[in-house]
Amino acid sequence: SQTIHQWPATLVQPVGSPLSLECTVEGTSNPNLYWYRQAAGRGLQLLFYSVGIGQISSEVPQNLSASRPQDRQFILSSKKLLLSDSGFYLCAWNPGQVTYEQYFGPGTRLTVT
Amino acid sequence: GDSVTQMEGPVTLSEEAFLTINCTYTATGYPSLFWYVQYPGEGLQLLLKATKADDKGSNKGFEATYRKETTSFHLEKGSVQVSDSAVYFCALSSSYTDKLIFGTGTRLQVFP
Numbered sequence: 001s002q003t004i005h006q007w008p009a010t011l012v013q014p015v016g017s018p019l020s021l022e023c024t025v026e027g028t029s030n031p032n033l034y035w036y037r038q039a040a041g042r043g044l045q046l047l048f049y050s051v052g053i054g055q056i057s058s059e060v061p062q063n064l065s066a067s068r069p070q071d072r073q074f075i076l077s078s079k080k081l082l083l084s085d086s087g088f089y090l091c092a093w094n095p096g097q098v099t100y101e102q103y104f105g106p107g108t109r110l111t112v113t
Numbered sequence: 114g115d116s117v118t119q120m121e122g123p124v125t126l127s128e129e130a131f132l133t134i135n136c137t138y139t140a141t142g143y144p145s146l147f148w149y150v151q152y153p154g155e156g157l158q159l160l161l162k163a164t165k166a167d168d169k170g171s172n173k174g175f176e177a178t179y180r181k182e183t184t185s186f187h188l189e190k191g192s193v194q195v196s197d198s199a200v201y202f203c204a205l206s207s208s209y210t211d212k213l214i215f216g217t218g219t220r221l222q223v224f225p
Contacts, residue, residue, distance in 0.1 A: 042217075044157075051211060094211065104157040104158070
């Protein structure tokens with residue numbers, strides 16, 4: 001069966017520090033991968049998605065970036081965090097075929113102080 | 114463009130009450146429709162889905178019917194439990210892309 005992992009689970013970082021969040025999927029190959037952000041009490045905002053290694057689409061211009069160095073690994077990064085980057089970051093995957101549902105990881109709670 | 118509209122929350126119910134959470138959509142083509150549930154501090158879980166008009170998705174006592182004529186996919190449960198307290202998201206598959214379009218979420222609070 002397929003599983004999705006995210007780490008770290010929680011993170012507290014000062015303004016201006018770098019960020020690296022990691023997401024890995026097991027039990028599937030060539031998945032579509034997605035990064036979402038959820039601000040407190042708000043809905044989901046799609047940040048990036050990838051349909052293959054090295055293929056990244058950005059949905060919202062900001063100080064975040066994403067990379068996909070391996071087929072089942074998706075990384076969210078920032079060189080300098082802003083207070084507004086605080087939130088709950090969710091990674092999701094999809095088989096990338098005729099089925100459209102996405103499966104979500106447990107999330108990373110990021111607090112920028 | 115494609116969009117999903119959910120009723121504002123929170124929805125507050127007593128245990129064993131009937132639940133309806135409204136969801137309507139605007140889409141081109143023939144989207145698939147989904148309900149996701151998010152428990153506090155967790156990621157989203159797929160609750161149910163429907164892939165074509167008149168399909169009924171069901172899971173854990175929840176159900177929703179894909180109504181093309183009214184562009185709706187309302188979530189229902191006959192008797193809610195305290196453990197159903199969570200945020201519920203309606204979503205559709207965006208036409209010709211690999212993305213989902215989510216509603217803003219509806220918080221459900223069930224009291225004993």
